Amino acid sequence: MANKNTVAYHYNKANELAINKIKYMARTILFKHNNLDEFVMGMGGWFFTDKSSCIIHSSNSNICPKYMTGLRNFISKWDTELKLTGTLMRFTAKGKVITGW
Secondary structure: OOOOOOHHHHHHHHHHHHHHHHHHHHHHHHHHOOOEEEEEEEOOEEEEEEOOOOEEEEOOOOOOOHHHHHHHHHHHHHHHHHOHHHOOEEEOOOOOOEOOO
16 A cells, blocks of 8 residues: 555545546446446446447447436546546446456
8 A cells, every 4th residue: 555645645546536436427327227237447438338238328429418428527537647447347237346357
């Protein structure tokens, strides 16, 4: 663990806070929109899938449903500094977060 007086410590804490916010925002979207099944992030991108595993929205798309714009804007704002989309994760509304697949 990094010393609390180091930049590395605060960078890691900021990354942890941002990842937790992404999890919260994505789960909120999954709970409110029953057509969605899973949130997936990693390797520089993120997306939601529907129940048949079709991608509903991708970070590569210019078109974003209004209910996803808060998440998209948050990730866009902080991804360059915190490398958020490099964090592997996938989960359903109520499922555990899977970080290795």
